[in-house]
Amino acid sequence: MARARRAGRGGGRIGGGGSLPSVRLEADHARRARSDGARKRAGRRWPRRCARRPTRSEVGDEEAEAPPAGSCSPPLPALSPRGDSDRDDEDGPTLTCGSSAEAAPLEVKPEQMDPSELDGDARKTNKPKYSKFTQQELPACKPLLTPGIVITAFLLIAFLFIPIGVVTLNASLQVVELAERYDMSCVHTDDKIGFIQNSKIDKTCTLNFTVHKHMKSPIHVYYQIGNFYQNHRRYVKSRSDKQLRYKNAAHLTKECYPEDNAHGAPIVPCGLVAWSFFNDTYTVKVNGETIEVNKKGIAWKSDKNNKFGSDIYPSNFQKGGLIGGAKLNESIPLSEQEDLIVWMRTAALPTFRKLYGRIEKDIMANDTITVVIQNNYNTYSIGGSKSVVLSTASWIGGRNNFIGIAYLTIGGLCLSLALGFIVVLYMVKPRTLGDPLYMSWNRDE
Known part of the structure; x- marks a missing residue:
């Protein structure tokens, strides 16, 4: 009997058929696994x-x-033909x-x-709150660019830009400007660097201009320098704005190296910008009569009032081993030395103009202007250039033909496009807008 029971159990395990409780147990385990996965x-x-x-x-x-009592009873879903x-x-x-x-x-x-x-x-x-802005549902203008709208837009631009260009170009052409380069003509030797560095040589130079058109006052006198990079990073940073503004900040010269101290004392104003101050001088004569060049009011008021202190006086300036440019009057505060203030506003381009002064007198046509120059500033070491410019001004400033030409160019281009669209779309090949007969599948082969 015991042998028969062992055989029965062994047969059940080896044969693979198994008993009914074991089959039900395996089915129950499979259902639980599927339920947990779902x-x-x-x-x-x-x-x-x-x-x-x-x-x-x-x-x-x-x-x-027949679900068991007390169990979860979801509705059975419909079955597909496959049984799923x-x-x-x-x-x-x-x-x-x-x-x-x-x-x-x-x-x-x-x-x-x-x-x-x-x-x-x-x-x-990270889901944002709903709004018309985040969902791009704000009201927007979405015009249909029909030929009529495009032609109208081009005509409006042309009729607006062309008059502006004409007025602007005419104002620029009314400006009378006289300019002459003098750095090469004022040195009559091959060793130009040695000439400009020798303080014992007389560097007086004379330029003559003939006025071809009446010059109304005020007449602006500029000096123009070429190939001088005032926008260089180390050059621009070599200054102390606090020292220029506050009296108790004279010792703040850390940013001014190498022009920070001389003979154990701080330099005021310090830095390479002030050290390289332009020092050529101009004397203007009209028909042999000397005319005063006014240097008052040539600097920006914001610079005078906010960047340079009225109680800051130059000290220990240009007293080092190498002289860079002009010297300053130590009895005049920095806020009153406007030629220095103009120079300290660094230029963005390597060729720039800076205001030297103004002539408060009209100069008639055919008059002769003589400019006596003290050629002291060294641009020869850097391959630069120097020029003197006398110019009047209009409501747009000095002479600048580019703005007027740009307006005329854009206006003329828009007018040409508008006329071209009118000829092509309404005369040469007129067609109805949105006509389905022009679809490729509606065309007759």
């Missing part, structure tokens, strides 16, 4: 204590129709627990909820 995919939308009702594809029809459910397995079914007559609501803990359903401080997301 619960994880659905984001745990039902409590673990409730068992999910299996579908017809998982068990037979008879077993699926039409629902999306990712979402999972909706479950209710209790009797069929009255389903009691389940209390779901936050850790069992879908992360996208959490709000408040439970979970912070």
Whole structure:
């Protein structure tokens, strides 16, 4: 008898058929595994204590129709012809627990909820708040660019730009400007660097101009320097704005190296910008009569009032081993030395003009202007150039033909395009807008 029982059990294991309880146990394990997988995919939308009702594809029809009492009973989804459910397995079914007559609501803990359903401080997301701005639903103008609208726009631009260009160009042409380069003509030797560095040589130079058109006052006198990079980073930073503004900041010369101290005392104003101050001088004569060049009011008021102190006086300036440019009057405060203020406003381009002064007198046509120059500034070491410029001004400033030419060019181009569209679209090849007969499938081959 014992041998028969052992044989029976052994046969059950080896034969692979197995007993009925073992088959049911394996089926129950498979259902639990599928239920756990569905619960994880659905984001745990039902409590673990409730068992999910299996579908017809998982068990037979008879077993699926009778759910156990007190278990979760979702409605069975419709089956496709293949026998599969039409629902999306990712979402999972909706479950209710209790009797069929009255389903009691389940209390779901936050850790069992879908992360996208959490709000408040439970979970912070990067999803922006809804607004018409973030969703790009703000009212907007979306014009239909028909040929008529395009032609009208081009004509409006042309009729606006062409008059502006004519007026601007005419104002620029009214400016009378006389300019002459003198750095080469004022040195009559090959060793130009040695000539300019020798303080014992007389460097007086004379330029003559003949006025061809009446010059109305005020007449601006400029000096123009070429190939001088005032916009170099180390050059621009070599200054102390606090020292220029405040009396108790004379020792703040850290940014001014190498022109920071001389003979153990700070230099005021310090830095390479002030050290390289332009020191050529001009004396203007009209028909042999000397005319005063006014140097008052040539600097910006904002620079005078906000950047240079009225109680700051030059000290220890240009007393080092190498002289860079002009010297300053130590009895005049920096806010009153406007030629220095003009120089300290650095230029953005390597060729620039700076205002030297103004002539407050008209100069008639055919008059002769003589400019006596003290050629002291060294541009020869850097391959630069120097010029003197006498110019009047109009409501747009000095002479600048580019603005007027640019307006005329754009206006003329728009007018040409408008006329071209009118000729092509309304005379040569007229067509109805939106006519379906012009579609490729409606054309006659």
